[in-house]
Amino acid sequence: MAYKGKVSVITLGCSKNTVDSERLMRQLQLNKIKLTFDPNQSDTVIINTCGFIEAAKEESINTILNSVALKNEGKLKKVIVAGCLSERYKDDLIKEIPEVDVYFGTENYEGIVKELGGNLMYELLGERLLTTPSHTAYLKISEGCDHPCSFCAIPLMRGLHKSIPMDELIREAEFLASNNTRELVIIAQDTTDYGKDLYGRQNLAELLNKLSEVKGIEWIRIMYAYPSKFPDDVIKEIKNNPKVLHYVDIPLQHISDDVLKSMRRGVTAARTRKLIEKLRNEIPDITLRTTFIVGYPNETEKDFEMLCDFVKEVKFDRVGTFTFSIEENTSSFILGDPVPAEEKQRRKDVLMELQKDISLEKNSFMVGKVLKVLVEAVEGDFYIGRSYRDAPEVDGEVLINKKGIKLQPGNFYDVKITDYDEYDIFGELNN
Numbered sequence: 457m458a459y460k461g462k463v464s465v466i467t468l469g470c471s472k473n474t475v476d477s478e479r480l481m482r483q484l485q486l487n488k489i490k491l492t493f494d495p496n497q498s499d500t501v502i503i504n505t506c507g508f509i510e511a512a513k514e515e516s517i518n519t520i521l522n523s524v525a526l527k528n529e530g531k532l533k534k535v536i537v538a539g540c541l542s543e544r545y546k547d548d549l550i551k552e553i554p555e556v557d558v559y560f561g562t563e564n565y566e567g568i569v570k571e572l573g574g575n576l577m578y579e580l581l582g583e584r585l586l587t588t589p590s591h592t593a594y595l596k597i598s599e600g601c602d603h604p605c606s607f608c609a610i611p612l613m614r615g616l617h618k619s620i621p622m623d624e625l626i627r628e629a630e631f632l633a634s635n636n637t638r639e640l641v642i643i644a645q646d647t648t649d650y651g652k653d654l655y656g657r658q659n660l661a662e663l664l665n666k667l668s669e670v671k672g673i674e675w676i677r678i679m680y681a682y683p684s685k686f687p688d689d690v691i692k693e694i695k696n697n698p699k700v701l702h703y704v705d706i707p708l709q710h711i712s713d714d715v716l717k718s719m720r721r722g723v724t725a726a727r728t729r730k731l732i733e734k735l736r737n738e739i740p741d742i743t744l745r746t747t748f749i750v751g752y753p754n755e756t757e758k759d760f761e762m763l764c765d766f767v768k769e770v771k772f773d774r775v776g777t778f779t780f781s782i783e784e785n786t787s788s789f790i791l792g793d794p795v796p797a798e799e800k801q802r803r804k805d806v807l808m809e810l811q812k813d814i815s816l817e818k819n820s821f822m823v824g825k826v827l828k829v830l831v832e833a834v835e836g837d838f839y840i841g842r843s844y845r846d847a848p849e850v851d852g853e854v855l856i857n858k859k860g861i862k863l864q865p866g867n868f869y870d871v872k873i874t875d876y877d878e879y880d881i882f883g884e885l886n887n
Contacts (some may be wrong), residue, residue, distance in 0.1 A: 459572040461499030461533060462490045466523075467587070468516050469506025471643050471679075471849075473539060475596040477504045478584035480565050483490055485585055487574030493587075495523075500534040502568060507541035507613055511780035516541045517553075522734045524555040529695035536560070538568060540613040563599070565585060582628035589630055589832055591866040592639040592848050593632045597625055597663065601645035603682065605709075606720045606788035607749065607780065617646070619654045622663055626670065633672035636866060640673055641848065646682040648690065661689035668699040674868065675830070677847060679705040684723040686731055695739050701844040704735070705745040705774075712759035712765040715752055720787065725766075732770060743845040746775035750807060751800030752780045760803050767810050773818055774851050775811040777804045812878045815852075819876035827869040829854045831863050839863045841871070843881075852879040861885050 463484060467477040480502070481491055494499050499524050505516035516539075526532045534557045542549060543561035550559060560567050566576040586593055594833035600615040601608070629640060630674070642664075644650065651659025660678075665674055676699050678690075683706050696699050710716055711725050735742055748763060767775065782793040829841040838855040847851055856863065856871055863869060871883040 459489050459500065459574075462492045462497060463500045463502065463572065464492050464495040464498035465502045465504060466495055467504045468519060469504075469508065469512055470597055471541065471594045471641070472645075473504050473506060474587060475584070476539070476563060476592050479581060480504075480568060480588055481585040481587075482580070482583045482703075483565055483569050483576060484572065484574065486577055486580060486583075487569060487572070489572055489574060491585070499532065500536065500572070501532060501616070502536045502538060505537060505539035505541035507539070507544045508609065509778070509783070511781070513541055514757050520553055520556065522551075524553060527555060536568060536571060538562070538564060543613045544609065548765075568703065569860050582624055583631050584628075586632075586635065586637075588848070589866070590636045591832070592641065593644050595625065595629060595632070595640045595667075596620070596785070597647060597650050597660075598644040598645050601647060602649065603684075603722065604720045604787070606718060606791075607752065607783065607786060609783045609786055612785055613785055614645065617649055617653060619649075619651050619659075621654060622651075622659070624664065626666055627665065629667050629670045629673060633670050636672075637865070638673065638868070639677065639848075641677045641679060643679050644869040646680060647678055648681045650685045652779065658685070658687045658690075661687060661693040664690070664693045664700050665697060668697050674699060675844070676700045677703055677844075679847065681706045683687070683708055683728055684721065691735060691738050695873070702739050702741050703743040703847070705847065706731075707723065707747045709747065709749050710752065710759070710763060712755070712757070712762050715755050715759050715869055718754045718788070719749075719752065729770075730779055743773040745776075745851070746772050747776040748807065749780055750803040751795040753788060753794055755780075755795065764807060764810060767807060767814070771814050771818070772811070773815075773845060773855070774847075775808070775814075776850065777807050777811075779804055781812060784847055800808060816876070816878045819881050822873040822876060824873065826870050826872050827854065827883070829856070829869050829883070831856070831865050831867055831869060832856065833865055839865075841869070843871075852881065855882045857882070857884060 465477045506512040523535045537556050538560040542559045569576050598619045600617045601610050602617040618688050827843040831839050831841040833840045839858050841854045868887040872886040873883045875882040
């Protein structure tokens with residue numbers, strides 16, 4: 457018999473976890489289990505944890521402890537823990553926090569649904585209950601990772617690379633489009649590896665092409681593209697397919713060959729520069745986003761200066777920076793954590809200050825241009841939207857003065873850019 461109380465799912469961590477939670481929530485919904493987005497209104501909470509870096513682990517543990525406290529006070533009947541932290545540290549968690557009713561690992565939809573008296577509907581596993589605005593949805597095209605990056609624990613939690621069959625992804629995209637999704641954000645641990653296990657080759661370009669044929673989908677955005685084997689046919693698809701945005705997120709992590717070698721990234725500074733040059737030559741208006749890790753154990757001051765010079769030289773459109781987090785059972789663990797936390801933070805601050813100036817300059821070039829903008833919300837005196845240059849949650853926004861106009865969130869509008877700051881741009885409706 458299906459659970460009679462109200463269930464809330466708390467999602468921590470990355471967009472991949474968001475997709476997992478959305479799939480789980482849809483399965484619970486199909487089993488007539490009542491859902492609420494407010495944990496305070498629920499009888500049971502399911503915590504989808506993150507275990508990627510120390511800060512994420514701390515957040516997950518604190519969330520578990522808070523929920524257990526509510527259970528002890530009689531405000532919750534059941535606490536279920538799932539996801540990456542639970543996959544990686546299940547035995548330790550059972551020992552340290554036994555008040556949790558049951559622990560599951562990653563993607564154990566069947567176990568969680570059965571725990572609540574339901575049955576997993578495999579044929580509908582691609583359906584989701586969106587927690588993002590309906591016009592934008594993440595599409596997770598694979599799970600796990602085959603790369604041996606020294607700092608990363610993802611393979612320990614998610615296993616090796618497993619592509620989702622193309623026909624299943626098309627059905628999922630059609631389901632999303634039928635629920636008013638207009639933008640697909642392509643995610644995975646490495647999107648460029650898509651298909652190699654199923655089709656014997658990297659097959660992201662074909663997938664992008666087929667997704668672009670789904671009625672209702674207008675934007676397709678590529679995230680988490682690994683730099684070492686970036687497929688040429690993906691560059692062509694971005695260039696030639698009007699629905700594939702001129703935007704790509706390529707996490708580079710560093711530019712020093714010594715650091716890249718120790719990180720086991722499988723790429724050199726020279727190859728990285730060649731890829732960036734090729735992308736910009738083929739697609740002159742492409743927006744390039746990347747992320748870097750500072751404070752890696754063998755990153756010297758000279759290496760860091762090299763990274764700063766690289767950022768000033770290349771002028772990425774978007775940059776995210778993380779400080780190194782030592783992770784047990786990764787190959788970098790033996791290197792220790794010799795860079796003090798204060799120095800890591802200093803390097804991060806320096807790099808982001810450089811990028812702020814670059815972002816300001818880049819945004820200044822937008823003034824006078826007309827951009828297609830997906831409006832998402834209304835805040836104060838502005839409609840808030842995004843152009844092709846802006847991925848949800850991590851990039852800037854387009855602010856449109858709402859005086860005298862009425863726009864509908866979820867729709868596209870042509871907006872003329874009139875002003876800018878370090879991260880956002882401002883505009884008016886282009887009539």
